[in-house]
Amino acid sequence: MTAPVVEAKAPGRAASKPPAPARRRGFAVHFAHYKWLYLLLLPGVLYFAIFRYGPMYGVSIAFKDYVPFLGVNGSPWVGFTNFTDFFANPDFPRLLGNTLILAFLNLGIAFPLTIVLALLLNEVRLSVLKRTVQTLVYIPHFLSWTIVASLSFLLFALDIGPLFQFVNLLFGTNVDILSDPNWFRPLIVLQEIWKNTGWGTIIFLAALATVDQDQYEAAIIDGAGRFRRVWHITLPGIRSTIIVMLILAIGQMLNTGFEQIYLMTNALNRSVADVFDTYVYFVGITQGAYSYSTAVGLFKSLVGIVLIFGTNWLSKRFNQSGLF
Template sequence: MAIPDTSTLQAATVTETLVLPKKQRRRSSAAHFRRYKWLYLLLVPGVAYFLVFRYWPMYGALIAFKDYIPFLGVNDSPWVGTSHFEDFFSSPDFPRLLTNTLILALLSLVIAFPLTIVAALLLNELRVIVLKRTVQTLLYVPHFLSWTVVASLTYLLFALDVGPLFQLINGVLGTDVDFLADPSWFRPIIVLQDIWKNTGWGTIIFLAALATVDQEQYEAAIIDGAGRFQRVWHITLPSIMPTIIVMLVLQMGQVLNTGFEQIYLMTNALNRSVADVFDTYVYFMGITQGSYSYATAVGLFKAVVGVVLIFGANWLARRTNQTGIF
């Protein structure tokens, strides 16, 4: 009987290990898609939305490097390179816009973001279900109001001479401050609006994270004599820290996005010195003055800074042994 060639057997083994797994993967992938076809079908509207309204418009960012003329179109408009960026960075508006935007972003990051976590922790400590649901509903409702409604309520409450909060605060302090026109009150009002509208909605993610905390840890801590604050500090917060880090990294990408509608509705001629931010500047330069290429350059600068901040915050989180988003 002939002895089979060893090299032939090895080649056949290698071929089986390389070819068969690929076929198996194809079959398993096809079976997977057949099994979950309806779930993938549900993804189609979301994917189509991002492709049509998020990714395809990126082509229009090309006009930031051109002197865009609508009659010529994007491709035929003359190329000017980075001249719009140079004009923007050398403009006297740039330092003012950057300062106003960063101050509002830092106030939101330092005040509004932690309050979302605090609200979630307080809701998690409520044991009366009816009270908990009622408080949650009251916190969630403002999120569904448009910024137009929020701004209208603010004007009614702080209206000069007739606003109830105007009369209450000035009556208690003995002052006569026009809160809607005083530049020093613009940022506190913006932050208060943001807290009232978005804090409750932001607690949803943290409440979901709190639901995954191991209850046995609380029981062990109670046996050891730990108080409620100690349990929150040593068990709850460390357990939801990955979620906090991920949300913080995502928040960093929105540093320069202070929101157009809210700022625009609260801006007037008297507080414009502190109210002008990148979002409103893009609107005034692009829509009202027709400087499409210049406004696109400003918007592209915002987007690049946001991407850099996300990657930087994620890198810092990974360097400190925390969970990043990628």
């Protein structure tokens, strides 16, 4: 009785791919099995395709002298002229300085406060109190910047605002806080803290829930106090989340927020209030310099991309988790 002949494969030869009809059938079976997940994914895909990737076609006018009557394709090509004009503009150093100062203030004050608030909420053991405080700090996030600016005008109104009277009584001055350039940046940072700090704790609270509780019990047995437990267990446990959120925050540094800045800007504080976002609006919409303002916006986006990749590279260089 002869043994069956087995065809030997050549060494190093990769297995042949299944034919195209088999691959299509496999994809059809996979799609049918996960059809509801794909259906849930569809709105997000459509949103990014329509509102994020679709408008990127118009970025090309940054390299053209855009004329609305000629259209995007018919407008003459000017290369990097709009960028060189922007960098040579006397307003560029002021805009860059104002934007970076506000960005670093928000990054250095508002971002750590989000972590601190999450740590404080995590230490609250009474569930009713914890949920109540969480609700109270989440609510401001759902208010528009128009309402936040209106509340600021009421609280700091000249002569009649309660916080205006308190601040001037505290410092012994009589300064119009809403118009004084020296008070513009503190107001912006305080608004950012009040509106978004509570909402930013959601991700950190979720990360805190994953920290191993056995480590806390072991630390308590060893005599570690609450501060040492936070420093040696809690913070290292959420380090990767902090790094990822920090990378995203650094990537958004130049996005200081158009609506907030625009509503709080007036003729007296414009010297410190003008940033890239408001400059794009004033130059592009009110003055009709579409190509020039698009170049400014593209420059800001490119800087954001460089910051994200650079911060991620530094994180990996120091053996920390990164965004990708």
